[in-house]
Amino acid sequence: MADMTGPNLSELSSRARDIFRLVVEGYIANGQPVGSKTLAGHGGINLSPASIRSVLQELQDAGLLAAPHTSAGRMPTEVGLRLFVDGIMQVAEPSAAERLQIERGLALGGTIEQALAAASSALSELSAGAGVVMVPHREVRLAQISFVPLAPRRALVVLVGEDGGIENRVIELAEPVLPQALEQAANYLTARLVGRTLAEAATGIASEIAGGRSALDTASADLVRRGLAVWSSDAAQRPVLVVRGQANLLDDAAVHDIERVRHLLEELESVEAIARVLDAAREAQATRIFIGSENRLLSLSGSAVIAAPWRDGEGRVVGVVGVIGPTRLNYARVVPMVDFTAQSLSKLIGQDGFSRT
Structure with a gap:
């Protein structure tokens, strides 16, 4: 910094x-x-x-x-x-029209990704910057896991969450496996994952298998390892951000500062870079403001980020919503809009307002 x-x-x-x-x-x-x-x-x-x-x-x-x-x-x-x-800045509450525009998009329902896109679009339109929303980490607590044979060397891994959500992934197997191995691997994982997230249980499971304490045969142990690996890989490859409104950054003033805008647009193309900026706001109790070189990733573009965390029904931070743009963002107006959007997302996810597809 x-x-x-x-x-x-x-x-x-x-x-x-x-x-x-x-x-x-x-x-x-x-x-x-x-x-x-x-x-x-x-x-x-x-x-x-x-x-x-x-x-x-x-x-x-x-x-x-x-x-x-x-x-x-x-x-x-x-x-x-x-x-x-x-x-010095005097922050005002969002106007009724601004609150309505944000709430209208979120009220359309649908998947969580659609709600995040609506929130990002509303922020970009209201702020004259780019709206950015970090997709929440889908740390679902599990109720059951099963393996379904598809072919001699392919199986379907089915995860059932405590919230009723079901997600599937296909895994490739090194050798053909018998139905008994699939059942043994499923029973083993269900016993250790129920009520926990994959992240909470994965390290202990891997250690148990590596230490020979799992009582699994070779085929079942391989199934468990591959099942955990495909879910870990999948989570790492999920899109991290929903970004809307990049065109807002190319306003009349940008003509005199085109190099800065070019760097900013490049940063927006780098999902990991912007995600790291937003991640710095995850532990904040309120809206955070990052200005230019205060954050290394924004120093080249001389930009600003206004971001706030949003939470699930149990108060855990699951994502970050914000606006990125030039340092001449209207902070007094944008800060309360970002804060209101974060509160609205928290309320919606707390009410289980998303579909499971």
Whole structure:
């Protein structure tokens, strides 16, 4: 993480704080640096352009503002944005129309993936950024496992969850196996997996087999190993993110910052990279904000991520929802929308509002 140390808000004079706030809000509103003439025309600033320029220089010297070469105006640095977000920004509740748009998409029902896509689309439309939702880890607690023969060297593994969900996977076998071996492997796994997740039981099962303590014959032991392996591999290969609204990142302001946008779009193509950013918000109690080089993966694009965890009916974190975009995201507006979406997803999954297909 980059060093984001800057002055405390208490170190700024009242007029410096007011001018700093107006610069940040102006930059967030239109993506352009804010000049002294614009600030002088603001009704709440009773200073001459010369005095305002002096304050702007002080804020620049403090590392809170920067002056692009192509403009006489100022824009906030990442340090300045962090100070604004933590100390000045006034967060408002989402409007009734915004809440309705988010809830309408989630209320359509369907699979969990469809609900996540709806949440991501709503956030992208409302935020002018890209909506991103981390697909939850499907840590189902198991009730039963069985093996069904398909061919001499192929079998179907059937998992039945405590929630009634059923999932199937086909495994390839090294040698033909008898029905007795399939039954023995199924009974062995069911006895050790019932009421637990695969992740909770897999290590102990592998250790028991490796140590010769399983009382399984060679064929049944191979079935167990292959059954666990195919589920572990499948979980690792599942899509991690649902992303919507990349086109929002190519707005008018992006024309002047095309290299940054190119890096951002590349990051969005790298599922693992963005997933690592979102994963940093999994343990947060509330919405997290990552600005530019505060996170190594966002440093090249100079982007920002606003993310919040969402939970299942037992309060366990199962995923993260958020918005990614330029650092001039409207934080005051987007933060409560992300928080509301996370709460809505938690409520929906807690009510078992998803189908099993």
